[in-house]
Amino acid sequence: MELLFEKSRKGRRCDLLPPLDVPPAHLMAGMERETPLDLPELSEVDLTRHYSALERRAHGVNNGFYPLGSCTMKYNPRINEELSALPGFTGVHPTQSADTAQGCLEVLYLAEELLCEITGMDAMTFQPAAGAHGEFTALLMVKKYHLDRGDTARTKILVPDSAHGTNPASAAMCGFTVVNVPSNPDGGVDLEALKAAAGPDTAALMLTNPNTLGLFDPNILEITQIVHDAGGLCYYDGANLNAVMGVVRPGDMGFDLVHLNLHKTFSTPHGGGGPGSGPVGCKKFLQDFLPVFHVEEGGDGLEFKDPAKSIGSVKVFYGNFTVVVKALAYILTLGAQGIPEAAKGAVLNANYLREQLRGTYDIAYGDGPCMHEFVLTLHDLKKQTGVSAMDVAKALIDHGIHPPTMYFPLIVEEALMFEPTETESRETLDEAAAVLRDIRAQADADPESLHTAPHTTPIGRPDEVKAARHPVLRYTPPEGKA
Amino acid sequence: MGSYQPSTQEERQAMLEAIGCQSMDDLYAQVPPQMRLDHLDLPDGKSELEVRRILEGIAAKNTVFPSVFRGAGAYKHYIPAIVKSVTSKETFVTAYTPYQAELSQGVLQSIFEYQTMICALTGMDASNASIYDGASAAAEAVAMCRDRKRSTVLISAAAHPMVRRTVETYCFGNGMEVKTVPVKNGFTDTQALTDLLDDTVACFYLQQPNYFGRIEAAKELGEAAHAAGAKFIMGVNPIAMAVLKTPGECGADIAVGEGQPLGMPLSFGGPYLGFMAATSALTRKLPGRIVGETTDHDGRRAYVLTLQAREQHIRREKASSNVCSNQALCAMTAAVYLAAVGPDGLRQVAERCMAHARYAAQKVCDVPGFDMVYPGPYFHEFVTTCPCKPEKLLTGLAKRGILGPLPLEDGNLLWCATEMNTRDEIDALEQAIREVV
Numbered sequence: 001m002e003l004l005f006e007k008s009r010k011g012r013r014c015d016l017l018p019p020l021d022v023p024p025a026h027l028m029a030g031m032e033r034e035t036p037l038d039l040p041e042l043s044e045v046d047l048t049r050h051y052s053a054l055e056r057r058a059h060g061v062n063n064g065f066y067p068l069g070s071c072t073m074k075y076n077p078r079i080n081e082e083l084s085a086l087p088g089f090t091g092v093h094p095t096q097s098a099d100t101a102q103g104c105l106e107v108l109y110l111a112e113e114l115l116c117e118i119t120g121m122d123a124m125t126f127q128p129a130a131g132a133h134g135e136f137t138a139l140l141m142v143k144k145y146h147l148d149r150g151d152t153a154r155t156k157i158l159v160p161d162s163a164h165g166t167n168p169a170s171a172a173m174c175g176f177t178v179v180n181v182p183s184n185p186d187g188g189v190d191l192e193a194l195k196a197a198a199g200p201d202t203a204a205l206m207l208t209n210p211n212t213l214g215l216f217d218p219n220i221l222e223i224t225q226i227v228h229d230a231g232g233l234c235y236y237d238g239a240n241l242n243a244v245m246g247v248v249r250p251g252d253m254g255f256d257l258v259h260l261n262l263h264k265t266f267s268t269p270h271g272g273g274g275p276g277s278g279p280v281g282c283k284k285f286l287q288d289f290l291p292v293f294h295v296e297e298g299g300d301g302l303e304f305k306d307p308a309k310s311i312g313s314v315k316v317f318y319g320n321f322t323v324v325v326k327a328l329a330y331i332l333t334l335g336a337q338g339i340p341e342a343a344k345g346a347v348l349n350a351n352y353l354r355e356q357l358r359g360t361y362d363i364a365y366g367d368g369p370c371m372h373e374f375v376l377t378l379h380d381l382k383k384q385t386g387v388s389a390m391d392v393a394k395a396l397i398d399h400g401i402h403p404p405t406m407y408f409p410l411i412v413e414e415a416l417m418f419e420p421t422e423t424e425s426r427e428t429l430d431e432a433a434a435v436l437r438d439i440r441a442q443a444d445a446d447p448e449s450l451h452t453a454p455h456t457t458p459i460g461r462p463d464e465v466k467a468a469r470h471p472v473l474r475y476t477p478p479e480g481k482a
Numbered sequence: 483m484g485s486y487q488p489s490t491q492e493e494r495q496a497m498l499e500a501i502g503c504q505s506m507d508d509l510y511a512q513v514p515p516q517m518r519l520d521h522l523d524l525p526d527g528k529s530e531l532e533v534r535r536i537l538e539g540i541a542a543k544n545t546v547f548p549s550v551f552r553g554a555g556a557y558k559h560y561i562p563a564i565v566k567s568v569t570s571k572e573t574f575v576t577a578y579t580p581y582q583a584e585l586s587q588g589v590l591q592s593i594f595e596y597q598t599m600i601c602a603l604t605g606m607d608a609s610n611a612s613i614y615d616g617a618s619a620a621a622e623a624v625a626m627c628r629d630r631k632r633s634t635v636l637i638s639a640a641a642h643p644m645v646r647r648t649v650e651t652y653c654f655g656n657g658m659e660v661k662t663v664p665v666k667n668g669f670t671d672t673q674a675l676t677d678l679l680d681d682t683v684a685c686f687y688l689q690q691p692n693y694f695g696r697i698e699a700a701k702e703l704g705e706a707a708h709a710a711g712a713k714f715i716m717g718v719n720p721i722a723m724a725v726l727k728t729p730g731e732c733g734a735d736i737a738v739g740e741g742q743p744l745g746m747p748l749s750f751g752g753p754y755l756g757f758m759a760a761t762s763a764l765t766r767k768l769p770g771r772i773v774g775e776t777t778d779h780d781g782r783r784a785y786v787l788t789l790q791a792r793e794q795h796i797r798r799e800k801a802s803s804n805v806c807s808n809q810a811l812c813a814m815t816a817a818v819y820l821a822a823v824g825p826d827g828l829r830q831v832a833e834r835c836m837a838h839a840r841y842a843a844q845k846v847c848d849v850p851g852f853d854m855v856y857p858g859p860y861f862h863e864f865v866t867t868c869p870c871k872p873e874k875l876l877t878g879l880a881k882r883g884i885l886g887p888l889p890l891e892d893g894n895l896l897w898c899a900t901e902m903n904t905r906d907e908i909d910a911l912e913q914a915i916r917e918v919v
Contacts, residue, residue, distance in 0.1 A: 017830060027836075032725060039821070042824065044564055058574065058586055059573065060577040079534060086541040087541075089541050090747035091747065094752075097880075102544065103544035117523050144654070164795075169798060169801040173625075248510075249519060270807070272589040275807075313617070313651050315615050320614075323752075331524070336522045345487045355500070457584040468774070473765070
């Protein structure tokens with residue numbers, strides 16, 4: 001398909017602005033741009049057809065099942081989109097005085113109150129724009145907290161080997177050294193290894209619970225106790241909160257800080273990779289370290305206050321505000337009963353799909369029930385048939401199903417991680433299971449056809465090595481056409 | 483109450499039985515019983531109509547000013563209808579990061595087109611797929627410049643205060659030292675910069691146009707930084723790039739900026755867009771997602787996420803950054819905006835901004851007590867004195883439906899005009915100021 005630049009025709013345009021009604025202004029010589037501005041020239045109809053064609057070459061939750069593990073691709077309610085687009089929200093300038101922005105402040109205040117109840121935390125910031133940004137924010141708070149106590153020895157962050165890659169990367173951005181903690185044979189944190197690793201140099205533990213294997217760690221209270229006894233803080237990566245919201249709270253598991261992914265757990269859409277929202281909640285003793293612009297009640301209504309020992313600011317203004325509006329609408333819709341019901345539905349759907357696949361595929365750590373997601377290991381299948389996790393994932397595409405997360409977590413070989421979410425029906429799960437069983441049969445009968453899947457998409461498997469070795473990161477017009 | 487679950491209570495019970503469970507509690511067997519919640523202290527769930535009424539009520543508590551003469555990092559521009567129409571397409575809204583290239587060519591191609599446009603705007607070699615906003619882009623750019631011997635950052639005091647604050651906060655994390663280059667007459671002080679530059683300086687960050695709207699001698703300042711072996715980062719207004727010397731032309735190593743003016747509403751500060759582009763020498767240090775062109779096994783042109791060896795899911799603690807979700811839909815918004823206005827249209831928007839700002843400056847300064855603080859060239863923001871308490875002026879203007887200028891710490895006022903402010907509106911502003919003061 002042609003790029004916008006290839007469709008461009010000199011002189012085409014959309015007519016957008018009225019004639020100039022004041023005297024023109026000019027720049028002084030020497031300040032002006034010299035290079036021609038190479039933007040495409042298109043009419044509105046060119047544009048709408050272009051993007052409609054691109055839309056047909058993409059896959060969203062509206063197109064079909066999207067069991068991408070650890071990403072919580074649940075349905076994104078349309079009412080939330082409408083409400084976040086109200087002119088009463090989108091038309092507000094971020095530096096307006098508090099008395100003219102009480103509605104926006106109320107959104108943040110209310111969302112904080114509700115999410116603190118859901119997480120068992122005492123205060124929250126909405127400044128972080130994504131989950132990884134929230135991790136970074138929380139770890140800066142950890143750093144500042146220890147330094148504020150005059151404890152300069154706490155330079156290490158404990159991270160289980162099953163953790164998301166963002167955890168160690170966030171720790172490194174804060175100047176911490178990462179200590180990997182191995183998993184035990186049940187897939188949980190190895191307590192002896194944790195005891196050995198925790199000490200006077202421990203700043204914090206970062207933990208996802210349920211973890212990336214979809215398992216709730218039954219030793220969670222002991223885990224957080226070990227870290228606290230060593231003087232470290234416990235940080236909860238909220239990526240997997242969808243399994244347990246309303247059932248059990250990070251605050252009650254012993255965690256001191258938590259980040260949430262509003263774009264996972266609280267139904268705000270992923271937008272092809274953002275904007276998300278990664279609020280960070282904390283217990284009272286850490287509240288003074290939150291980023292600037294915390295909403296509080298003042299004499300004349302709500303207002304922003306900078307916490308006394310704030311880490312500072314991780315972005316401009318107050319976060320991805322309209323994303324918070326969407327999450328707030330979702331929480332108000334579900335309410336006290338709906339929140340745990342959604343979690344339970346997610347866990348039920350994952351267990352149901354997993355049981356449909358038992359016997360067809362090997363399940364990693366598959367003895368007890370799973371939480372909201374589960375991991376298949378195709379190690380033996382690959383040995384027997386040559387069909388890899390990648391092959392099965394790509395074959396799903398031909399059946400209109402978005403592949404699960406591949407080759408993650410790293411501690412499982414040939415991993416496929418499925419997270420169906422609560423917003424899928426039994427029929428969808430049954431169909432997916434049937435497709436996966438067919439693919440398994442095909443692995444014996446015709447493995448070659450799986451190696452070359454998908455067959456129904458605009459392109460086949462791309463050459464990623466070529467892309468990385470000889471990077472072409474922008475369009476360059478052919479010679480003579482510039 | 484809704485939970486958006488299609489399955490009925492009966493279906494769920496049947497599914498439980500199908501997997502050999504009696505109740506949901508069996509599935510939470512791993513959760514220690516003493517930790518489980520009885521109930522959540524939240525309001526009861528509500529219908530769609532109730533939630534609509536609640537949030538419409540909350541939105542109605544905000545004032546949306548019909549007339550805005552304030553920028554300071556968030557700018558009111560015209561958003562063509564096609565922009566919202568394209569970016570509200572369900573598939574674009576609900577897709578995840580395009581890991582699966584075969585199924586995501588639409589999203590990947592749109593990012594590739596965005597990257598190309600950002601390169602065109604900034605005059606740089608390579609752009610990433612976006613970062614959270616202009617401030618975090620600046621902070622990430624600073625982190626890119628660090629090396630073993632150089633870990634000091636020089637940042638102009640004429641950069642947006644929140645950008646400076648964000649850079650300082652990121653540097654509290656990574657241990658880089660931040661020093662501020664003072665301002666003289668509304669410009670970054672060249673002599674002070676030269677004095678601060680030494681062999682520990684990793685980079686110098688300059689905002690163009692600067693926080694006061696002024697057009698800096700970027701090329702000369704960048705040359706000074708380079709002469710001392712430091713990298714040169716420019717934070718630029720994307721609309722101004724249609725008319726101003728680009729970071730590429732000024733010799734910048736990295737260009738970043740706040741992309742909000744490219745089709746994003748004010749939205750109380752977000753979601754916005756951080757754009758980020760670099761010279762080819764620095765491409766592999768860029769944070770976040772990058773889309774590249776390649777071919778599939780049949781030789782068809784294809785787009786993929788590439789240079790992933792930089793990224794957290796491969797390199798973990800050795801990654802160039804922790805970025806995972808970025809601002810993809812905002813990047814698409816910017817791309818549709820730029821394609822809709824085109825090269826002539828963007829220049830027109832920039833020239834209107836300048837013309838309206840000049841007309842507004844003249845009208846404001848016709849009122850006694852309001853004078854331009856800095857002589858000389860500016861883009862669409864300017865600073866004036868204020869003969870009264872700024873609060874008095876702002877309250878009076880607000881009563882007349884006008885969001886007035888941002889008061890600065892020194893008591894002066896930072897004004898902004900864009901293509902949205904008509905001549906009539908500016909004339910009405912002058913009238914309003916006279917009535918208030």
